Each structure stands twice: as structure tokens, then as C-alpha cells.
Amino acid sequence: MVAYNFKARFADAVANGSKRQTIRAPRKGRSRHARLGEPVQLYTGLRTKAAWKLRHPDPICIRSTYCHIHEKGITFGNYPVTHLDDFAKLDGFADFEEMKAWFRETHGLPFIGQLIEWEYQPR
16 A cells, blocks of 8 residues: 655645645655555645544545646657646646646756556545
């Protein structure tokens, strides 16, 4: 099972189900990203006394694929994203410009990583 930590900015959207994906940098060492069909654990404040699990039961990974974010767009798998603002909203941003600015500041552009999507299980 793979765990993902979310900044406070994204925690409510993950908890209420409006954010169902994350884009992450490659993991180091033996650590890996979620695989199709595998449960994912979603937290905020991980490694602190304020750690909080955002969803019960754990959602299931429905996609785990290459993702490339650059100044002019996004590609995941081998497919360019055609509706950039819609894609950015799924990831918790107002639009592609806000998403691009966040990735530029946090990771630098171009950014190559992994898109992980999940599906919530009934409570």
C-alpha cells in the first residue's frame, strides 16, 4: 500500500472527494508509486503530531502513468491534455495558469512525474 501526504491547501478537497488525483515526482530508492487496483492512503500532516487520514476506507488507484507538465501544456501517458483548465481543476487548482505557476515554483518546469488517480469506495 502506498501513502500520499497533502499540503493543507489540498486536504479539504481530497477529504470531500473533489480532488481525485495527484501528480508526484518520481520516488527515490525502493519506494514506488501506487499501481492500478491498489489501495492508497491519503494523509495531511504526515510525520507530525497533527497527522490526519483524509479518507476511510482507502480509495483504489485507477490510473498511474507518466505525466509531463511544461509551459504550454500537459501530457500524460502518450496523450496531450486538451482541456487544461478542466484538468487543473481536478488537481485542486483554479485553472492551468495557477497549476503551472505552482509547479514552476515548487518543482521547476518542465516537470516530469507520475499522475495517480483514485476512486473512492462507498462509506
